[in-house]
Amino acid sequence: MTYLDELENRSIFLIREAYSRFKNMALLWSMGKDSTTLLWICRKAFFGQIPFPVIHIDTSYKFKEIYEFRAKYSREWKLDLVISKNEEALKSGMNFRLGRFECCNALKTETLRMTIKKHGLRAILLAIRRDEHGIRAKERYFSPRNIDERWDYRDQPPELWDLYQSGLTGENHFRIHPMLNWTELEVWRYIKREKIPIVPLYLARRGQRYRSIGCQTCCASVSSEADTIPKIIQELETTRVSERSGRAQDKENSYTMQKLRSLGYM
Amino acid sequence: MIATNSLSKDKLKEAKKIAKELDQEACLAFLVDQLQEERENLQTIDTTQIFLRTKSRNYALIDNPGHIEFIKNMMTGASGADAAVLVADVSRGVEAQTRRHAYVTKIFGLETLIVAVNKMDLVNYEAGRFQAIEKQLTELFHDLQIGSFCIIPVSAREDANISRNSSRTKWYKGPALIEAMDAIRLKRGLAHCPLRFPVQDVYRINNESVAVGKIAEGLVKKGQEVLVLPSGRRTRVGSIKVFGQRRTKAGSGESIGLTLAHGLDLKRGDIIASRGSHPCPMKNFTADVFWLTGRPLQAGASVTICCTTQKVRCVIEKIKKRIDTATLRTIEEDATELNQNELGNLKIRPIEPLIAETFHASEELGRFVVEERDQLLGAGIITDIGNAA
Secondary structure, three states: OOHHHHHHHHHHHHHHHHHHHOOOEEEEOOOOHHHHHHHHHHHHHOOOOOOOOEEEEOOOOEOHHHHHHHHHHHHHOOOOEEEEOOHHHHHOOOOHHHOHHHHHHHHHHHHHHHHHHHOOOOEEEOOOOOOOOOOHHHOOOEEEEEOOOOOOOOOOOOOEOOEOOOOOOOEEEEEEOOOOOOOHHHHHHHHHHHOOOOOHHHOOEOOEEOOOOOEHHHEOOEEOOOOOHHHHHHHHHHOOOOHHHHEHHHOOOOOHHHHHHHOOOO | OOOOOOOOHHHHHHHHHHHHHOOOOOOHHHHOOOOHHHHHHOOOOOOEEEEEEOOOOEEEEEEOOOOHHHHHHHHHHHHOOOOEEEEEEOOOEOOHHHHHHHHHHHHOOOOEEEEEEEOHHHHOOOHHHHHHHHHHHHHHHHHOOOOEEEEEEOEOOOOEOOOOOOHHHOOOOOOOHHHHHHOOOOOOOOOOOOOEEEOOEEEEEOOEEEEEEEOOEOEEEOOOEEEEEOOOEEEEEEEEEEOOEEEOEEEOOOEEEEEEOOOOOOOOOOEEEEOOOOOOOEOOEEEEEEEOOOOOEEOOOEEEEEEOOEEEEEEEEEEEEEEEOOOOEEEEEEEOEEOOOEEEEEEEEEOOOOOOOOOOOOOOOOEEEEEEOOEEEEEEEEEEEOOEO
């Protein structure tokens, strides 16, 4: 087995482990490269037909290419797509100018919280990775959220070998992270190997590309000539600029990510 | 991280900025200690991972907390590791946590141990100071029967013996830390072992019952004769299912689906094994159990043991020994209870059939966790198996 095979097989194991415990679960899909890869692996885990809903937490500020991608592949892959928006916050005009922390919290975290409640979800699959951000690096594969849906990062339960927790007294839901041990470079190598479709924003146009995509309002492009996937891989093998350097919400203050995540951000 | 040029510029910049804000001279710890509480108290709370590239391979470095109150987090990190680097402080010598962590790596089956004896700069790179600790460690590893280890004098701050040998320790003839890491040989390939396939779940795919799971050990081939445990029924492998591929065989580590020739009624927790050398349900077994929770384990208690995908009620027949993991001494024999952070040598009797092996024979079927009301209370390694039931 190659290392990519090992990663894929482990992720499939984790996804199936989650499904054997929590039938009422869902996959969070942002159409970014990571969650599209996770979706791809879920299709493999369930032999082509994912048995749970795929949820998009839609802030309504995403790039148009992202919406096009969502429409095309949710049809092609016959997904049970759920689009969730915090209509109330949007109506009252929430946007990043009112504060990035406030905006992320209202349009992403709060929307996710409402969705979990509405669908009675016991577990959600997320494609976060340890190498993306130091706070995400502290995560477990099976991460319990307590009654207030908070992440108690000060006292996480032990997680030994492949023996994952099946529940926790007083837990609200579990966040399952099947790609926690992947790196950005491995995701791209896997995308290349599997020929996974991606949103074209990742590929350079006129000397600029996005390494991480989300809301149009809070994502900056990086200068790059990488207009194909092999070129992206080559670029990442040598770069010393971090992946989320274009994501404004990570950087407002040193601990914004920690605060966002303890409240339930992805 | 710095010596191998594996850090992004902004990560280092951020760590420096925080160090300045907190008026701290050293910022290296902040590369992994990312929680506000960790940085303000200068103490690692939880395990984390950071990625490193050397000339010969890629690493995920699993940073683990050293403090006793976070031992469960250390074990979480250690359970995912292939090898271990212990860090000792030359000015403080071998501490309780050094012994405890060495013990954990030993019972977790991490065969190669590297010790970085750090802060050599604080003792002027004196050979004598290092050798005193080296002697203590060698004795400790001898007691623990750790065969393969390497003890290196380093200064992380001055990059001495980290990426290459330092001119300040001319008396030291061994490898630098990264050289020692690159020399570690990993256990790979369990394909030659007999088949062990713990059933994870059973899916209905195109009107067919497909048992899914990850092959723990061995190879599985289409048409192969197998046993389903614990029932002991014999059957053959009908087909191997991997989405988008045609397969006639699969090996250890692969997450696959299987159909069986006799359409048996399988469930999670069944073990599919090759005929001949297969484990049997056992009457009792002996295990080393590390107890992680404040509520003591009582002799005679019944608990749930999770081993591969099995979940089985068992009785703690006897606490044969209670061992202090800080001193590695036996505190008591035939004890009535086992306390937090102690290691117990226990005799355990399964009430329901349990298919397991010694950790020596099979890592996956030889390790387990103890659960109660969905809470993980302890972790164990099977050392000996009693008569087959």
